Amino acid sequence: MAAATSAPRRLSLKRKYAMLTRGLGWETTYQPMDKVYPFDRFEGIVIHDWDGWEDPFRLTVDAYWKYQAEKERKLYAVMDSVAQNNGQLGITDARYLNAVKLFLTGVTPLEYAAHRGFAHAGRHLRGVGARIAAQMQSLDELRHAQTQIHTLSHYNKYFDGLHDFAHMHDRVWYLSVPKSFFDDALTAGPFEFVTAISFSFEYVLTNLLFVPFMSGAAFNGDMATVTFGFSAQSDESRHMTLGLEVVKFMLEQDPANVPIVQRWLDKWFWRGYRLLSLVSAMMDYMLPKRVMSWAEAWEMYFEESGGALFADLERYGIRPPKHHDVAKKEKSRLSHEVWTILYNYTHAAAFHTWVPSDDEMQWLSSKYPDTFDRLYRPRYRMWREAAARGERFYNDALPQLCNVCQIPMAFTEPDDPTKIAFRESIWRGERFHFCSDGCKDIFDDEPEKMSQSWLPVHQIFQGNCGGASIEDVLRYYHLNIGADNLDYEGSPEQELWDAWTADRRTAR
Ligand code: FE
Ligand code: ZN
Numbered sequence: 001m002a003a004a005t006s007a008p009r010r011l012s013l014k015r016k017y018a019m020l021t022r023g024l025g026w027e028t029t030y031q032p033m034d035k036v037y038p039f040d041r042f043e044g045i046v047i048h049d050w051d052g053w054e055d056p057f058r059l060t061v062d063a064y065w066k067y068q069a070e071k072e073r074k075l076y077a078v079m080d081s082v083a084q085n086n087g088q089l090g091i092t093d094a095r096y097l098n099a100v101k102l103f104l105t106g107v108t109p110l111e112y113a114a115h116r117g118f119a120h121a122g123r124h125l126r127g128v129g130a131r132i133a134a135q136m137q138s139l140d141e142l143r144h145a146q147t148q149i150h151t152l153s154h155y156n157k158y159f160d161g162l163h164d165f166a167h168m169h170d171r172v173w174y175l176s177v178p179k180s181f182f183d184d185a186l187t188a189g190p191f192e193f194v195t196a197i198s199f200s201f202e203y204v205l206t207n208l209l210f211v212p213f214m215s216g217a218a219f220n221g222d223m224a225t226v227t228f229g230f231s232a233q234s235d236e237s238r239h240m241t242l243g244l245e246v247v248k249f250m251l252e253q254d255p256a257n258v259p260i261v262q263r264w265l266d267k268w269f270w271r272g273y274r275l276l277s278l279v280s281a282m283m284d285y286m287l288p289k290r291v292m293s294w295a296e297a298w299e300m301y302f303e304e305s306g307g308a309l310f311a312d313l314e315r316y317g318i319r320p321p322k323h324h325d326v327a328k329k330e331k332s333r334l335s336h337e338v339w340t341i342l343y344n345y346t347h348a349a350a351f352h353t354w355v356p357s358d359d360e361m362q363w364l365s366s367k368y369p370d371t372f373d374r375l376y377r378p379r380y381r382m383w384r385e386a387a388a389r390g391e392r393f394y395n396d397a398l399p400q401l402c403n404v405c406q407i408p409m410a411f412t413e414p415d416d417p418t419k420i421a422f423r424e425s426i427w428r429g430e431r432f433h434f435c436s437d438g439c440k441d442i443f444d445d446e447p448e449k450m451s452q453s454w455l456p457v458h459q460i461f462q463g464n465c466g467g468a469s470i471e472d473v474l475r476y477y478h479l480n481i482g483a484d485n486l487d488y489e490g491s492p493e494q495e496l497w498d499a500w501t502a503d504r505r506t507a508r
Contacts (some may be wrong), residue, residue, distance in 0.1 A: 025128030051129030198243030200268030269321030
């Protein structure tokens with residue numbers, strides 16, 4: 001009977017969100033705030049007023065569960081249908097799956113690492129608006145890891161190299177590239193972590209990962225991947241907003257924050273860009289049906305959108321990240337240099353590589369008129385001839401790795417694509433090697449941290465990776481030798497795919 005007067009009125013979303021954030025936070029009294037939040041000051045970021053934090057999404061927890069549950073229902077329905085209708089037969093070509101293998105072993109574990117990182121940031125940022133945003137992102141990232149594992153496990157029934165992704169992520173040489181990227185972020189302070197992941201990676205660079213990967217999946221008939229991609233992409237807009245918000249917030253709070261933020265933007269732009277070089281090889285070489293070239297994607301998503309973003313940040317005293325001009329110079333070489341590395345070391349990798357077909361070389365030459373025919377086609381011709389003689393080239397020498405990005409040192413000088421770029425620094429009497437000025441700058445800025453890199457090649461030489469022979473190391477990686485590795489030509493996967501295709505031809 002009192003309902004009309006005493007029952008709480010339905011709150012507006014804005015009000016609900018305010019209750020959830022400001023309403024649930026408090027200043028501690030039994031312990032000083034600095035003891036409860038020990039990590040959010042040592043980086044030097046000064047915050048005067050956490051209430052200046054604006055979260056444009058204002059998502060409440062009940063709304064969050066409702067949206068996510070709806071997405072899960074749709075995703076798992078598609079996954080069932082992919083399994084029941086033999087979705088693996090719908091892809092363009094089994095070579096496509098090698099991009100999926102890179103994704104599951106290289107990217108999915110980063111989703112899980114992001115889950116851990118945002119949980120940590122959510123605990124250690126003392127502003128309650130930022131904490132809520134970080135906690136929700138932490139849940140999103142756990143969901144991304146789970147949905148990717150569930151979706152891609154379908155392919156594990158038929159194809160090689162997908163059977164032990166978590167183990168591989170922690171050990172295999174090329175996976176140390178993504179792993180070390182995230183380890184660096186996870187071991188930074190909470191503000192650097194959020195700047196690195198939410199801003200530099202998700203806001204500035206994520207389109208270069210997700211758009212080509214998901215359109216690549218769509219073009220190549222991989223409906224399973226397209227579905228988890230869209231399901232994750234809808235969280236992504238929230239994450240990107242968090243990234244931009246945290247950077248603007250720091251810049252607005254105190255002028256002393258500007259140089260710190262700039263240094264992080266420089267560092268994480270370069271680390272993210274080097275990480276994405278794996279994506280460049282995927283786009284230009286691994287997709288049987290191409291979406292666009294790496295150079296085109298770089299122009300569209302970094303030079304144009306990134307250019308506009310950094311023009312906008314100029315009023316805070318922020319300039320475009322250092323060495324972005326180098327990335328621009330490298331755009332017509334990056335994918336070819338990376339594919340060359342992967343081709344050289346496919347005997348030690350859990351995916352296949354190949355020399356591009358004539359049609360594919362035609363495409364490459366049309367997308368890279370200044371570089372492909374002159375610099376890369378002759379090399380592929382040589383490798384193809386060697387393979388035809390039964391001498392497919394595998395490089396048995398372990399490469400020098402860049403101490404920062406951990407990629408074998410095969411990138412070339414910004415102004416000379418025929419000369420390997422090589423930089424070094426001496427620190428506490430030891431010599432460290434780098435692929436670029438970008439990586440050297442990162443080391444020189446934090447030598448205590450970066451000198452501790454777990455470098456796969458050094459670890460092999462130190463005897464920490466199962467033994468002295470390549471076979472010992474591959475066993476330590478849990479590679480299924482002779483199936484997961486080596487050229488696509490002659491692989492069990494190719495045999496299986498060809499048999500399926502022949503069956504379908506006779507059935508028709
Ligand atoms: Fe994610
Ligand atoms: Zn490097």
